[in-house]
Amino acid sequence: MTTSTLVPVFAALGDETRWSILAALGEGDASASALAGSLPVTRQAIAKHLAVLQEAGLVESIRVGRELRYRVLGAQLSETARRLESIGNEWDLRLAAIKRIAEEL
Amino acid sequence: MTTSTLVPVFAALGDETRWSILAALGEGDASASALAGSLPVTRQAIAKHLAVLQEAGLVESIRVGRELRYRVLGAQLSETARRLESIGNEWDLRLAAIKRIAEEL
DNA sequence: ATGTACTGCAACCATATGGTTGCACCACAT
């Protein structure tokens, strides 16, 4: 996995409505129509958001009869968190190194 | 910190150019003009991106004479990673619980 | 067989976003 696959994940997470959807799915799997019942946007808007989330690998869809249920995938989030962590650490290390050098002057 | 402060961070990280800027800053502090030298966009575009990054708490600016240098802040990234991790874990736990219930049937 | 409820597609709209150019301004060095 390169950062190129990481960016869409962040882009997907950079929207309030999408977090509402994820939070709702956190309560249990649901279809776009069902979500439209508890959120202040139309089913079609939700469907678009779900497409973005699925593209980012944050949710997966399961056909149940005539409805399409969505399930949140915590693994992708954890994976992303792990990579963020390591990047953050690198930067912190660099800053610490600079500080050390500055103190040696 | 609530998720409302988290979303802008993700939005900021959801752009390739911004990652290029962060990566460049990872090599050392730099001004918008300096960054414009190594990236394929104008200084003004970079200035806008830096404003977004600063708003998200991912960089800070330091005046050095007549120039404004930017420094990357790894801490915010680590903090974000930690919070992502815990959310991801919650979801994974829920999925695991569902799996267990399904197996008991 | 027919109505109901869900999905899928398309058109459309307003605003946000990423980018540009141009210009004014200010600090520093010569």
Added chain:
DNA sequence: ATGTGGTGCAACCATATGGTTGCAGTACAT
């Protein structure tokens, strides 16, 4: 005093984004 190199602001442009409405298709229950 003057030129150079940096910042800041504003206008502008094209496209992406988040949202809507409307309609067609399809599966299920009665």
